Amino acid sequence: MTRSELAIRPILVVGDANADLVLGGDVVPRFGQAEQLLDRADLVLGGSASIVACGTARLDAPTSLIARVGRDAFGDVTLAALRTRCVDVTDVIIDDTMATGLSVILSGRDDRAILTALGTIPTLTGTDVTARLDSWQGPPGVLHVASYFLQPALAADLPAVFSHARRRGWTTSLDTNWDPAEQWRGIADVLPHLNVLMPNGSELRALAATLGEAGDCDEDLARGIARHGPRVVVKDGARGGWSIGDGGHVERAPGLPVDVVDTTGAGDSFDAGYLAALAHGVDDESRRLRWAATCGSLSTTQPGGTAAQASLAELMGAMAS
Template sequence: MSSPKLVAVGDNCLDAYLTRGVVTAGGNALNVAAQWRRGGWPARYFGVVGNDAEGEILLEEIETAGLSRGDVERRPGDTAVTLLRDEAGDRQFLLESLGVGDNYMPADEHYRAIAAADWVHLGTNANPDLVRRLVARRVPFSVDVSTKHLAIPLEGVPLLFASGPDGEEPVAPLTNALRAAGARQVVLTCGRRGAFFDDGATIRHAPAIPVDVVDTCGAGDSFIASFLASFRFGGLDAAEALRIAAAAAGETCLHVGGFPQQPRPIPDWLPAKYAEFVTPAEGR
């Protein structure tokens, strides 16, 4: 398939790096779509932002990434925002607000385009009813459950991405539990330990690639975008796709934000809007 239709659906957010004084566009689904576009894939991103200034910033960055703002709905309410402080790439989250993206279900027009895609990736905090609809319609898709492994129905999910243990404990109990819940294939990303793929027959592994970390935000999303492109449409087996995806994740750690973009100074109105979260952190 020379030009598969790839679609990412769900979360976006405005990431405010209080320590650095900048904001970037992010969110698992948006990052995956942006990385696909960087790789030359004809990807689309479907999501929602609020009717506020944060939403306009995100829409501008979405267009800059080569995606269409027409695929992003605007609804009354607040855009998703993440406030974080970081030290040498390690992040401390002060606020993770989903805003209007909470439990996002695409409008009917967008859902029809999503259901017709060759592959769909659902970001974190996916709507359980959307998962069920895609399973029932037999749409090929993946979903990132991050650390909330069993928060949504997994029965019939073709491919699942999750965070796994970064210590020495075996990964099989977790992958077995996720497959027992209904996921057919499971990929675990385990930080410095690397990543694992379990299809029920065997477990494959690829080590992480050490880099001088600037920011870990979006590294897992780059991993997902690269793995799906390589494994589902690049003709590579799981082991090689894991290695390529690990390299992509390492590259993302070399810059601020989930995909290459020009960070913007934090607008004056943003800390004021979220003063109850920002002020206590600045006092420490």
Template structure:
């Protein structure tokens, strides 16, 4: 199995459950409050660790109780943490999350130490980074760092997966470094600057990214599953029916499942099917990382759903 490396954010998630989201200016009472380790980068790393992958996390935490706790979390979930340093005199990243009674969420992120994952830091960790084969990126560390690191890795022939979240417009030169990009519909609309109302729109948006250099698009479609889109190919892979409680880390879990199967040498359709299962299971309990499944749980789930 190929080695994996996640380069990205580590946040502590502060989660409140509510009946309905408050309107602007409205004060409501929440139902509960809990603290969970999160951040898109660390979510993907922990999901991989739980699946049994050999995975390295690269990022930063702050000099606070959340940072110390996070190093413990990585260790307990089989994630190598020699790529993670504590940044002095700054907080760890935090995400303030509200989850309503439909399992929907909205999130406010404060970057903290994640904003200090700069090019110099990547250089300081390069010897350990370059040992991996497959790399997962997101957009919660500085864009300059993401582009620089992708280019340097691509020059070495490494495999690069980008989860383009949170949704934002990307510099055109980044696309040629990406082997697999995994947007949901909102993120794809942002990247292509095109409204998507049907499958034809989806294909047109995909072609815009192909023209910029993207090789393969894995379009996440929630409970419907995902689509594998290449320049002249389109295949839909159905999702799995689950009772969703919290969708907070579904996309991160999907990416981890996809990368895990890819590292095993599975064909694309099998990778996406496995990713759909991991993502689906992750929505069945509250919290980002707590609901992420082991490999055995995923295999049992997929066998039962056949």
């Protein structure tokens, strides 16, 4: 192991692990027993946390995942895909009584719809995470939680989990993802214990409304949220991403022009780029955003969330060109 490898901080990702069935082509359902022909169907690794973990591992950051899956075929597919991508799954809990979650993704060129059977996803708890933090033998790293609103037991424990992690020297990060109930509860209690919040534009606006933040533009909303504690790092689709910290200054990075095949998991790969930059000790915010935006762009060039995730060499090559 080289000196530079020793300096890379570990990443502990917490959240959902499931399989994704990605359908492409004419995906708008027509009922009445009408049969539609699709361009493609791919069974791939799903779950925001799992895709993030694969992305950070691909970028040479030592990555572990805490999640729950069932002892079934979809659980086997999920664990095999994670292991293939060098994610440590020692802390993935296998449940003998519940099924692994499954998402069916109807993927068009410019938008997508997601149908999810939650299975084991909501059963993860804060105790699962704090127990791992207490037994951690190495240096503290980056603790990232995904899919907050799909995991109510974990969400309720998260302020205490993040507070505990920060006392132990961990950097804390959260991507709430969308709230299916559109109520956005509990976030105000989490923000003071958070270093990084990673919404997309729609999530940013919904979170700001819940917190009572108002403004003339998204940047104003992010400034309001940042006053609660975290740096707000916003995914901005093909335009790349931007962020605002407690000082109110906006940093931006553009996306790459690519031929988009599938946007599934692009936001998770964006997260992975940013988290990996933190793990590698990148201390310039504009460069961290370039890692994130480049990873998000490259991930859209193949179906599914992980097939086109960049290696560290590919990331550096794309940024250089």
